[in-house]
Amino acid sequence: MKFASLGSGSAGNALLVSAASGTTSTTIMLDCGFNLRQTELRLGRLGVQPKAVSAIVVTHEHQDHAGGVFRFARRHGIPVWMSLGTYQALAEDRNGVEVNICRDGHAFSVGDIALTPYTVPHDAREPLQYCASDGRRKLGVLTDAGQSTAHMVEALVGCDALVLECNHDRTLLDHSAYPAFLKQRIKSALGHLSNQEALEILTNLDQSRLKKVIGAHLSTTNNRPDLARKALQEGIRNPATGIGIACQQEGFGWVAVSD
Template identity: 65%
Template sequence: MKFASLGSGSEGNALLISTTSGMTSTTVMLDCGFNIKETERRLLRLGMGPADISGIVVTHEHQDHVGGALKFARRHRLPVWLSYGTYQAVRKDCDGVAFHFCRDGEPLNIGDLELTPYTVPHDAREPVQYVIKDERFKLGVLTDAGQATPHLTHSLSGCDALVLECNHDRGMLANSAYPPSLRSRIGGAYGHLSNETTAEILASLDRSRLKVVIGAHLSQQNNTPELARAALSRVLEQETARVIIACQADGFNWITIEG
């Protein structure tokens, strides 16, 4: 299994997960918050094109995650998977798109990848995040949530790789120029994860197989790559897992999970 990001942050998110089995290859795009032209440009940077994508899986209806997904799917005749709550929020944009519903705990299979959605606390209609498996490896993704839950930590335990939201530093958010209502929303139970909360989640997981952790969805105003890296690294200081920080402009290049 390998995975890469087209970009990660409030201006747009898209994650590619790919696996090869024999002569067949499967690549899924998890979220697509960029317009068609920008998505195609970012795919090309990773050596991919629309014809290489097997389907698009959407986590929730916020524009930085779904903004380009349905348009891109319609243009390139790709199937889309989303929760029923997310569908209700974006149904006016679903004409001409082959879509399928997903729900918490029910695996869906796209080619040689198995994706299992799990519910998260976030201010959307029916938000889910995903754990993705192929024949050998398990990738856990958590990019939009306001707090830890037992269901969330159970879902992410035992992964070989993790993509975890490190949205903000609590001190930077508290002292930011954001209005109080926005600070409250971001730092609230249905907002976004701070570096500190994500570190606590990471510390609570079964990390016996863990090889790499990606800090993702960083706020450009209320966080820094250095602070996010430090928070994750403190948990892993006695372990061999690598820490990588995703960025808005370039995401991150292909990372191959190896045994």
């Protein structure tokens, strides 16, 4: 199994997870927060044809995650998965798109990849984050959560790789020019994870299999890659665990989930 990002941050998110077994291969796109042109361009950068995407799995209705979902799905005939709440919150034209509803704790499969949705605290109707597995390895994805919960930490047990939100540095956010209401929203229990909270989640996490952590959804105003990296570095227990940082423009290239 391997994964890559088309871009990560408040201006757009999309993650690819790909697995192959024998003669078949499956690539799913987790969120599609870019417009059609940008999505196709960024897929091309990662060597993926739109037709090779087997499904789009959506975390929640915010523009930076769902903004491009239905257009891309319609154009290329790709089925979509999301929670009922996300479906109801999205007012876009869904004509001609196959939509499947999923919910917390109920695993489903797309080709060679099993996905397990889990609930997170975020200011959306029914936000879900996902773990993906090819039966041998497990990738955990966690962005857009306001705080650490026992349910999240439980869902991420036994991950071989983890994409973890490091949205902001508390001090940078406090001193930024953002209006007070926005700072409050970001910091709230339904907002976004700070570097400090990402560190706390890592500290509480079962890291027995963890080989790779990628910091994601960084704010370009209220965070810096070196600060996010430092927090993740502090949180990992095995010094051999690799650390990466996703960026808005480039995301990150293919990362193999290996032994």
